[in-house]
Amino acid sequence: MIARPIYAVLEREVVRMLRQKTRLVSAMVRPLIWLLVIGTGFGTVIGESRGIPYQSFLIPGVIGMTMLFGAMLAALTTVYDKESGVMRMMIIAPLPHFWIVIAKVLSAALAAILQALLLIVLLALLGFISAETDFALLALALLITSLACAGIGMLTASFTRTLDNFAAIMNFVIFPVFFLSGSLYPVQNLPEILRWIATINPYTYGVDLLKHAMLGSTTMAADFSRLTDISVLISFTLLAIAISSWRFSRETAYEPMIHRLTGPKR
Amino acid sequence: MIAPAIDQTTTPAAISAAGLVKRYGALTAVDGLDLEIPAGQFFGLLGPNGSGKTTTIHMLATLVRPSTGRVRIGDIDVSQHPVLARRQIGLVFQESALDRTLTVRENLRFAGWLYNLPAAVSERRSAELLELFDMTDRRDKPVVTLSGGMRRALDIVRGVLHEPRVLFLDEPTIGLDLPNRRRIWRFIERLRARTGMTVLLTTHYLEEASPCDRVCFIRKGKLVDEGEPAALVDKLGRHILEVEADDLDTLKARLAPKLGDCLIDGDTAFFRHGEEDLSELAQLQTDTAELATAWRVRRPNLNDVFMWISAGKELRA
Ligand SMILES: Nc1ncnc2c1ncn2[C@@H]1O[C@H](COP(=O)(O)OP(=O)(O)O)[C@@H](O)[C@H]1O
Ligand SMILES: [Mg+2]
Numbered sequence: 238m239i240a241r242p243i244y245a246v247l248e249r250e251v252v253r254m255l256r257q258k259t260r261l262v263s264a265m266v267r268p269l270i271w272l273l274v275i276g277t278g279f280g281t282v283i284g285e286s287r288g289i290p291y292q293s294f295l296i297p298g299v300i301g302m303t304m305l306f307g308a309m310l311a312a313l314t315t316v317y318d319k320e321s322g323v324m325r326m327m328i329i330a331p332l333p334h335f336w337i338v339i340a341k342v343l344s345a346a347l348a349a350i351l352q353a354l355l356l357i358v359l360l361a362l363l364g365f366i367s368a369e370t371d372f373a374l375l376a377l378a379l380l381i382t383s384l385a386c387a388g389i390g391m392l393t394a395s396f397t398r399t400l401d402n403f404a405a406i407m408n409f410v411i412f413p414v415f416f417l418s419g420s421l422y423p424v425q426n427l428p429e430i431l432r433w434i435a436t437i438n439p440y441t442y443g444v445d446l447l448k449h450a451m452l453g454s455t456t457m458a459a460d461f462s463r464l465t466d467i468s469v470l471i472s473f474t475l476l477a478i479a480i481s482s483w484r485f486s487r488e489t490a491y492e493p494m495i496h497r498l499t500g501p502k503r
Numbered sequence: 504m505i506a507p508a509i510d511q512t513t514t515p516a517a518i519s520a521a522g523l524v525k526r527y528g529a530l531t532a533v534d535g536l537d538l539e540i541p542a543g544q545f546f547g548l549l550g551p552n553g554s555g556k557t558t559t560i561h562m563l564a565t566l567v568r569p570s571t572g573r574v575r576i577g578d579i580d581v582s583q584h585p586v587l588a589r590r591q592i593g594l595v596f597q598e599s600a601l602d603r604t605l606t607v608r609e610n611l612r613f614a615g616w617l618y619n620l621p622a623a624v625s626e627r628r629s630a631e632l633l634e635l636f637d638m639t640d641r642r643d644k645p646v647v648t649l650s651g652g653m654r655r656a657l658d659i660v661r662g663v664l665h666e667p668r669v670l671f672l673d674e675p676t677i678g679l680d681l682p683n684r685r686r687i688w689r690f691i692e693r694l695r696a697r698t699g700m701t702v703l704l705t706t707h708y709l710e711e712a713s714p715c716d717r718v719c720f721i722r723k724g725k726l727v728d729e730g731e732p733a734a735l736v737d738k739l740g741r742h743i744l745e746v747e748a749d750d751l752d753t754l755k756a757r758l759a760p761k762l763g764d765c766l767i768d769g770d771t772a773f774f775r776h777g778e779e780d781l782s783e784l785a786q787l788q789t790d791t792a793e794l795a796t797a798w799r800v801r802r803p804n805l806n807d808v809f810m811w812i813s814a815g816k817e818l819r820a
Binding site: 238241242244245248249252253256321322323325326327328329330331332333 | 564566586587589590592593594596598599600601602603604605609612613614616617618619620661
């Protein structure tokens, strides 16, 4: 019943992603630049972090980055859908409207996973993937981290009326989420206030789980237990879906679609 | 006496609304509307911009909750079973609902999946409908490259892909030039001939709604009149006379005893003429030649009907 509509949204996301070559290329180039430029630069200053070379420490962070950016951009197409009208097609279809939110979250997660897999292949070719990697845990981490990132994106999208303020979203959502996590340095090494912020940032737990999966089972680089990471990520995703669905189910959510011509001037 | 066997309880109207009201703060966009539209009817909801047509359609189509009032699609209560209701209806929005970055085929494929149609069914119906609207050769073109008229036609194809029983068309001709408006009307006609679906259309180009079976005029969210287009127009008269003059008052005084009441818009006066024979008008034209700067006689249309009703005048001259 609901499988075809969800498939529709997933297929559209993948078609659009493959068509927007620059989006895909920059999703690969951005993390590689971080790894090679920042990783090498900081690496010479910092040396080792928690007993591993800084560049290796950064690997889970840049994979997380690809997922965060990929999922955020895909989830934010929901705002584009509202502006451009495609959302009209979805709200008039015979399905409860919370399924639209779920489908968009799934499609954003899918986009993120595909980009992360591509990056992992590239990193493996460059020799950055450790032999100690726990691939089963990595698969789980990719799945639930991308869902959580999609959740962050969907929450943002449900509170955003137009993409005019995309720069603001970059500055006040995506960058803080990325920098105030354990991506660049262990959470425990952060000053207290930042550590506190990182602890309530769900993305932190995604990167942490990636560290568990990629830096060896005895790694000291992770800050939380696997169980903590998994529970936080799943709970956050469910919460994000619930809040976004609630935002979306109010009829004012359709106002931007309904009132371009006749509505009160904004 | 026994009434003929048309039983309203076993054949519910395709669309029925009772006491429909929508308030936005202090503004009442729709103000106590009752509608009863039988299956298969081509119904026109007419009114100027801002009169509440779109709000009404969105309430009928489950997207906006009425402040008060009740809506049924067939025997489904829209506020209790919105998903079931949406399965029965197609809605073509006033503004496009297409993904401009995808091709015609990709858009229809997406719409088909949303309605849970198997790929083969949606593919076959898309092909048939595009054929019906003379658009087969546009199938693999991105929507961006289509003209406004084509895009609107594709929006309609999208809206009927799932073969709804009831189709809502919100201003299907808005923003199009005259030839394209005619084409869209032709497409709607073909579609109705093929499927027999109930169609509720809104437009603020009132005069184009004459193909409808029944029209209803609304103003400020209230119903002002309704009826069969031809009957409404007939009630108004056989001709409309438009006269322009610098000294309208004198002209009006001269013509009123013969033609009755008129409407004034700027420097033009509109009179009604009830007879098919034009000799009386010809005589009047000669008599007032020194006053009138322009003199036009034409058939009345639904726009005239609306203007006369809005001015609070009786339709009958
Ligand atoms: N969500 C809304 N918030 C505030 N005002 C609204 C809203 N929706 C409609 N209106 C107002 O209600 C009136 C009717 O609008 P609409 O139904 O779009 O008219 P139409 O389709 O006949 O042009 C307009 O004055 C419009 O500005
Ligand atoms: Mg409208």
